[in-house]
Amino acid sequence: MMGSSMRHPIDSEDIWRRVDSVPGWLTRAQALELVRLVRLTPQANVVEIGSHQGRSTLALALSDPRAHITAVDPFITARLFNGPSVRALLLDNLETGGVLAQVTLLTMRSSEALRSWTSTRPVDVLYIDGKHDVVSLLRDMRWRRHIRHGGCIAVHDAFSSIGVTLGLAMTLPFSRTVVLTHRVGSLAVLHVRRPQVGERLRFLVHVPWFARNVLIKILLRLGRSTTAGRLGHTDRFDPY
Numbered sequence: 001m002m003g004s005s006m007r008h009p010i011d012s013e014d015i016w017r018r019v020d021s022v023p024g025w026l027t028r029a030q031a032l033e034l035v036r037l038v039r040l041t042p043q044a045n046v047v048e049i050g051s052h053q054g055r056s057t058l059a060l061a062l063s064d065p066r067a068h069i070t071a072v073d074p075f076i077t078a079r080l081f082n083g084p085s086v087r088a089l090l091l092d093n094l095e096t097g098g099v100l101a102q103v104t105l106l107t108m109r110s111s112e113a114l115r116s117w118t119s120t121r122p123v124d125v126l127y128i129d130g131k132h133d134v135v136s137l138l139r140d141m142r143w144r145r146h147i148r149h150g151g152c153i154a155v156h157d158a159f160s161s162i163g164v165t166l167g168l169a170m171t172l173p174f175s176r177t178v179v180l181t182h183r184v185g186s187l188a189v190l191h192v193r194r195p196q197v198g199e200r201l202r203f204l205v206h207v208p209w210f211a212r213n214v215l216i217k218i219l220l221r222l223g224r225s226t227t228a229g230r231l232g233h234t235d236r237f238d239p240y
């Protein structure tokens with residue numbers, strides 16, 4: 001059997017160096033968690049919702065040169081997003097990172113991609129980082145019907161965006177097919193399997209972390225970055 005270093009020739013530090021050259025929203029620990037999740041399945045079939053300039057797309061693709069990534073993004077124009085021009089930046093970044101051939105880019109909303117999804121191969125890893133309101137999160141969670149049993153879902157901003165947190169709070173305690181196992185910052189890691197007794201309420205453990213992040217967001221909007229710094233937040237962006 002081949003050793004893991006042979007199967008995954010790019011080491012974590014090299015992956016992070018390349019990922020960190022692309023602007024976007026993903027910490028080092030979160031990038032390395034995505035790498036770990038992709039490497040759980042040889043030649044993983046990955047769907048990413050919300051690629052932007054490709055920071056997370058690179059992490060997913062560099063994890064395993066045999067993994068395939070379907071990247072879905074309509075490139076909306078909004079406060080932090082520059083609209084259609086971002087598509088060219090994404091393609092450039094994927095080419096520079098040497099992963100363009102591994103990625104199929106669908107320039108459309110995740111709900112459209114879901115409707116037109118024809119792949120018969122089950123998804124191993126779903127990464128959700130698209131539109132952050134509650135309705136969109138609930139829609140994105142509908143992708144789980146294409147995820148194989150034992151596969152996983154990583155949700156960015158799960159404990160830092162009110163819409164995403166609310167959507168998960170409406171889903172996880174009642175789900176018979178998805179379990180929250182842990183979080184990395186505000187990246188929630190869910191596994192597709194039947195929850196055991198008690199696992200449904202694990203979400204509650206992370207409510208204090210969510211409350212801290214909401215407080216930091218309020219402080220940043222009030223211009224109180226020094227106070228936010230005392231809570232350990234030194235970034236100009238909202239916590240993630």
Ligand SMILES: C[S@@+](CC[C@H](N)C(=O)[O-])C[C@H]1O[C@@H](n2cnc3c(N)ncnc32)[C@H](O)[C@@H]1O
Nearest residue numbers: 024025050051052055056075076109110130131
């Ligand atoms: C926070 S950014 C993604 C950041 C990226 N994952 C990274 O690592 O930097 C959110 C992205 O979601 C995209 N988006 C917005 N609505 C979407 C939708 N309905 N389906 C898929 N993507 C969407 C936006 O165009 C934007 O590029």
